[in-house]
Amino acid sequence: EMEKVKHWPKRVFINNIDCFASKYVAKVHFSQLDRDELLPKLMDCDVVIYNITQHADQVEEAFWAVSALHSEMGNFSGPKMFILVSTVMTWACTKPVDPDDLELPFTDEIFWRRKAHPNFKQHIDLEKRVVKMGKTNRTLFSTYVVASGLQYGMEEQVFHYFFKTSWMGQEHKIPVFGDGNNIVPTIHINDLASVIQNVIELQPQPYYLVAVDFAKNTMEDIVKAVAAVLGHGKIHKKPSEEAFLTKDLSVMEIDSLLVNLWIEGVYLKELLSINWLCESGLVDNIELVVEEYRQTRGLLPIRVCLLGPPAVGKSTVSKQICEYYKLHRIALKETISETITQLVTENEDSAAEAQELLNSLKDSIDQNRGLLDEHLLVKVVKDKLMSNPCKNQGFVLDGFPKTYEQAKKLFSGETLSQSSYYTSKIMPEFVLCLDASDAFLKERVMKLPERLVQKHNYEQQHFLQRLTRYRADNVEDETIAHYFEELDITPLYLEITSNDEPDCLLLLQKIFNTLGKPRNYGHSTWEVEEEGMRKAEEKMRKEAQLRAEEEQREEEEARHRAACWGEWVGGLEMVRQQEEELLGAQSASLKNYLMEHVMPALTQGLIECCTVQPQDPVDFLAEYLFKNNPFDY
The missing domain is CATH 1.20.890.10 (cAMP-dependent protein kinase regulatory subunit, dimerization-anchoring domain)
Incomplete structure (x- = not known):
């Protein structure tokens, strides 16, 4: 058992701080220096940490750093420590512990038997170099290798592709490359930081440690968990070769995702005191990990409720908000149709609950002349708000709820705990109240084309009834706007007085200023490149089209001139003949x-x-x- 000693504050250097793992291992300001400038900085540090888990180009620099520090041991002002954060991929091709029992896990106690993946030969060579450099004088210069599992948490690193694909919802099924049965060793980034902190403070005797959690998750388990919480919950197995066609995955990441390795960190259990965050792994802690992912990347939903009388322009405004912020528009008619379609599909899979709800919806629509009972309407909308796409990107609730009571039913649960849960997940963050005078609304409806009048049920009698009902619902104290005000959600009131485009643009700009910046993914590097290429190709296409049109115009003008010239010459010859005939007749x-x-x-x-x-x-x-x-x- 190690003796506990008093630890003085230490200066810590960590490389490649802009990358995901290094940023969360230690937050230290670092600028890229050449080696003549870098070495004095390293000499000033008590602990030097090099992370090579993400970028292979850091291997060569780490090799130089540990060698340079070793050669400068005579100039050390005190003991120094070098920690290499490596990867378990240096174990990827290790022979089984027992050929007769392939289920036995590897442990860091037999690190000398490890054999690296072919693409990680440099990593294992560096590990051996680091271990060797630390054997000269461990009191003065101690070295450690921490072989990290695939890191998750915060920005998700190697697993980010699956998180992003699920969050965006553009693919109904999330791909799993290979058969998905491969065991993937993992560790939360905070737990990795805790391991490194323990190594710095406790300085254990073993100089090679494996940093993995205690899960035994397969790749299929991980992708299923991510898809269930962030996406549609479905996966699709693809040949492993197709992974190399995925632009968002590097070769190094693909190799890591395809590894099949069950390995345990014995020294973590026996020698270190880890304050685990996700000891049981990614799958068991998926809700926590997903929330970290959303918070760290700023992928927070924008929830908007848009209210107003009929014909005030709610649909137009909601569509423009959704287009700008990439949100999901929830309109009653479309949502009900979508729900029925989904229930029919689920019914084909023999889901009794889906069948029961489908029957209830159809019966209610038949009995109420195309309308739903309020409790069913609230359930349909609430289920939509609780769907993963709405929880991921957010939504614009278009024209619903219409009354105070509907709002209470929609945003509250049957119990106090449910109410708190629903409030946190589906309560609108912004409430926009559009309004206009009755005269303005009537005039707008009168100017609409007949097809739009039919589409939106704006026939005179029906429209006036809806307008009257809306005004009646919003004159008492318990209005929908008052409901949100009671919850400290201040509605933004917007008066519509003009149909002119400049006024509409000003209205939208005011709304965008209120909602703030979009909270979603920007364009990736390759998407920016593709967009640049697309624009260049579009420019070339337009230029070619303009040239072709110009050439065609010139050809048409040439043909026209030739036709006119021929016509003129023919006419001139006819006139000459007529003159000759006239002259001949007159001269006879x-x-x-x-x-x-x-x-x-x-x-x-x-x-x-x-x-x-x-x-x-x-x-x-x-x-x-x-x-x-x-x-x-």
């Missing part, structure tokens, strides 16, 4: 006149001129024609 009489009266005398004159060849032929021809004029005027 002149030609005949010349041939009959002029050309005979002129021809004789020309012949005579050629015969005589006078010095002045023109004067000769004129004199000849004058003397030989056949016509005597």
Whole structure:
């Protein structure tokens, strides 16, 4: 048994503080330094912790760090400790303890028999190096290797893919890669921190320890538990090779999730005093782990109740809120239809309770001309609010409850403990009360297209009855708004006075300012890259389309010009022919006149001129024609 000594405050260095595990092992400010700057910082620390469970690129730096510190032992101002937080993947290919009894677990007492997964050879080499460096002078420089199980808790690290997939609800069944029967050694991150703290304070004799909880959960057990609390509760087994097609999982994480290893930390039980948070493992503590996950990642539901008279615009506003915040819209008609559809599916699986509720809903609808009895309506809405999607992302309750009594039934349980539970899970965080004058609402309905009037049951008589009933329900002291005020939930009152788009945008902006920032996942790195590629491709597509349209326009213009030119040339030729024909017709009489009266005398004159060849032929021809004029005027 170790002697208890007085422990002075120690300066602790831990690498890679921005990663998940290191951040929760110790919260120490750390900036990336080159090795010449880093070594003096390490020399100033009493304890140096290197975590290599998440990023393989840290192995080489840790190898350098322990070697550099070992070489500087002569310059130590006091004892130092080096703790390597490694991974149980260095045990992944270890031969069974007893070939005849494959059920026997491995223990850290036989760490020298361990054999690493092929992709974790560097890790086991580093473990051996750390152990060796600590054997020179343990009083001055002690080293420890803590082989950690797969870590969960807070941000969930290697299991985050399953938590995220379940929380988002986009896949009805959560994948389990492989047969799911592989035993996965795990440990909560706080328990790992407690192990490391114990090593620092107690300095146990063994220098190699396995840090795992006492669960024997299979991968299927873990995924089922996560899916049940966060998702639809269903899993789907896929070939292990398909895991490598999953963008959210690294090769290192996939190898870890496929490991089949039952290992126990004997030294944790015998030598350390761990204040366990999740000693029995992830599955037994799934509710606690899920709540940590939600709180740590800020994935808290936004619960909104939207109230107001008919035609005030609740549906439009609720849809825009849901689109912006990625919430679930709960409208009575759609919720009832969805519930009946789900019950029909469950009934096919022979669920007696589902069949009973389905019959009750159908009977109530038949007896009340399409409406549900209030107690059934409240049950349907409450079940919807308690569904995992609504508990994950949140909801917008559109136009319900309508009265004080309905609100009491919806948000309260039959007992005091149930009331507290329902209040914490489904009570709206924000209440928005839209309102407008009766004249404005009537005018808005009158301007609606007939199809929308039919869709929303806004026929004149029915609409006026609904409006009158709403006003009557909200003039007494016990109104729906008063119910929330009694619970210290202050409604936000919003007056609608215009249908103009700028006014509607201002209204939405006021609502968004009240609700705050979205509380969900942003885009992952690969989603951002895909979005960038999509936008680039869209830009290229639009540019190509514009070029094609421009080329097509130019071709059409060229064809049009060619057609116009041909038409113009054809018209010009026709005009020329017409002019020639007209000229020919007009010149025929002149030609005949010349041939009959002029050309005979002129021809004789020309012949005579050629015969005589006078010095002045023109004067000769004129004199000849004058003397030989056949016509005597």
